Amino acid sequence: MIQFKDVSKSYDGKTNVVESVNFEIAEGEFFVLIGPSGCGKTTTLKMINRLIPLSDGTIRIHDKKISDYAIHELRWQIGYVLQQIALFPHMTIEENISIVPELKQWKKDRIHKRVTELLNMAGLDPDTYRGRKPSELSGGQQQRIGVVRALAADPDIVLMDEPFSALDPISRLKLQEDLLHLQRTIRKTIVFVTHDIQEAMKLGDRICIMKDGKIEQLGTPEEITAAPATPFVQQFIGSGGTQPFVxxxxxxxxxxxxxxxxxxxxxxxxxxxxxxxxxxxxxxxxxxxxxxxxxxxxxxxxxxxxxxxxxxxxxx
Incomplete structure (x- = not known):
């Protein structure tokens, strides 16, 4: 589905912030990029939809180099969710969700039906919320809209850049549960950036732990917890999760x-x-x-x- 082959990125032509990265992401996989600040995880994510150009190597989607796609064609098949929710404040919730389908010239009745479907999927009553403005929603509700907006045009891939890190702890954990439920329903290919190992362990089918632009370990949560590949990974994963809440x-x-x-x-x-x-x-x-x-x-x-x-x- 997504293939990285010897991918590197340098902003100054001297120092690589991502260095010779290789991995493949399967269709329908929830793939997490994690590491400390400055490790290259967000740069790696943004190279997928060409928000940041790669310096060396190749990235392929569906066995086609991303440079061979027209930029709008590439980005229309990739949803994108940011930490900053970035809903348009002057637009209604329905108008916010409808942006990409309208750009793709969907018919109005199809867009209306899709908005209804997505609001139901997000646990928000369509009749209640479609006409509201973002300021009338809580932070957690706004982030739900950010997630479903990325799904509006039914993209193959969804990129998520620390989407829950600005939320309070209860809202964040609830959104994690919602996302897991949503993924079991829609089975999109999700590439998710976080700095939180507990979040990574909870959400990811596989986790790619990065340090200084390189991959320290890539595997399932169980594989990484059972056999940390390096002292850095051992230290980074810590206990591997929270104690149960009784x-x-x-x-x-x-x-x-x-x-x-x-x-x-x-x-x-x-x-x-x-x-x-x-x-x-x-x-x-x-x-x-x-x-x-x-x-x-x-x-x-x-x-x-x-x-x-x-x-x-x-x-x-």
């Missing part, structure tokens, strides 16, 4: 019958359910066998995430 360990004990309609969580609720619930309310009752056994707050969840982040950065 509701009982973070709740404030209580004992009463829950009020009808009050927000609540089962004591054995999964991580995704915890995120969904505390994304929209500050405190929930924790219920076991129809009795409230405690309360769980958004503050306690954020404290858990902060502790995990501190532990992760201490090992990198």
């Amino acid at each position: 509701i009982r360990d973070h709740m404030t004990p209580a004992s009463e019958i829950p009020a009808p309609g009050a927000p609540s969580l089962a004591i054995d609720a999964g991580w995704s359910t915890v995120l969904d619930t505390l994304l929209v309310t500050d405190v929930v009752a924790v219920v076991d066998n129809e009795f409230i056994v405690g309360t769980l707050s958004r503050e306690s969840l954020l404290a858990f995430l902060a502790a995990q982040e501190k532990e992760r950065t201490a090992t990198v």
Whole structure:
């Protein structure tokens, strides 16, 4: 699908920021580029759609050199999601999503149907959100629109450059869950840049760890965790992920019958359910066998995430 052959990039003609990189990305694969700041991961991503020209080597898509594509032809088959959401503030959500289909001269009814499909896919009611402006949405909702806008013209490839790093921890984790669900549905070829090893391990089918413009290790999360190829990789991956979140360990004990309609969580609720619930309310009752056994707050969840982040950065 995407092939890098001896690809290098230098901005000054002297020092390579990407040096002799070789890899292939299969169709439908979720491929993560990760490494510390300045390692060349974003440059590598941007060379795929020719936002940055390569200095040496070749990149092929569908066995065709990217230099042989007309630039608009190349970019129309590649969706692009940035950290800066970059929705047009004066346009409605429907107009933002419709930009590339309109450039490709899709008929209006086809565009309308596609917007409806994508908003449903993003978990946003089309009748409620299609006419709103970006300023009327939360940061997480705006980033959902950024993701589905990249899918609007049904591209073969989606490039994602640290798309969730500016979000708060709960929104970020929720968007990761949403993206995994979306990928299981649409099976696009996704190239995803991040600096967060936990995010990479969670999302990637394969992970390419870079340092100083070179590949340190490329493999599945399981392969990299089981057998780090270099001391740098060993240090970079740290523990390889967060400890599990157990509701009982973070709740404030209580004992009463829950009020009808009050927000609540089962004591054995999964991580995704915890995120969904505390994304929209500050405190929930924790219920076991129809009795409230405690309360769980958004503050306690954020404290858990902060502790995990501190532990992760201490090992990198």
